Amino acid sequence: MERYITFQEPHRVRYTTDEGVCIHDQFIKIRYEFTTVESSIQFQGDLRRKDLVDFYDVDVVWTNVHGRTDSFGKVKGIGAIQRLKLWRDRYTTFHSLSVWANKTDGQYREYDIHCFDGEVRGRDDRAKQLRLNASGRRHNTGDDHHSHRRFSLAHRMRPRTRTSDSSEPRSMQPTLDIRYLAIQFTERQAYRRFLETWLYCHSSDREFNGIPFPPNHFELPSPQILPGHSPDLPLSGWQNHTLDSVPEPSDAAEATP
DSSP states (O other): OTTEEEOSSOEEEEEEOTTSOEEEEEEEOOEEEOSSHHHHHHHHHHHHTEEEEEEEEEEEEEESSSOSBOTTSOBOSSEEEEEEEEEEETTTOOEEEEEEOTTTTSSEEEEEGGGBOSSOEEEETTTTEEEEEBSSOOSOOSOOTTSSEEOOHHHHOOOSSOOHHHHSOGGGSOOOSSSEEEEEESSHHHHHHHHHHHHHHHHHHHHHTTOOOOTTOOOOOOOOOOTTOOTTSOSSSGGGOOOOOOOOOOHHHHOOO
16 A cells, blocks of 8 residues: 555656756656655655654544445545554644545545544444544534645645744634544554554643754753752752852052052
8 A cells, every 4th residue: 555656736757867968847647656665654754744653544534524424324434444644743743644535535634633632532442433523623614625634745845944834823723624533443453552642642742832843852851950959069068168258459459550
């Protein structure tokens, strides 16, 4: 599944010789075939400028707008028999979920985790199902065209500088137009793993609130400073330390010739 990547929009492809002569320049439909899954994951992460945290095989993903089944009882949702991926933004450290909506518009849907409540409701451990309720949802739920981001190459190739969107307070950022996002997992192990990872990612996003963290940056914990303890002096006997007085200059020294 991961070795083949297809884009809906055409890409401009150019071929040049070693001498720099262009022999092909045309917009064509692209399908990438990778030799390894690792290289495919790296490619997807570089396009999104995100790192893959984990992935989960799912039977169906649905919302209150696109139900789990159609009017004939056939499983539909927004995507079925797909791979749900958990990403971490390399700049803001925010986490997001992406899935291919093969049952609707054939585009990738991407949802920010901080747009959902941290508490997982509608859990059915036996059926390996759960429901993520949207937080701060608007009352208009007739359409979910604002409830997600469709992944495209042009959309993800954003500049490396921080945008105004990421600096807005969370209350000012767009909220979901769906009531919930429901997921049915294929394997029980993946279901349990998602529950554990969800709690960590949601609390992390809520704590840091999208504050950019420099990559490859490490911070050591500060030494514990006890009350009444000066970090510049030894712990024993520093309370009795007195500063020597500085003699004041004499009047003769201050007089000018």
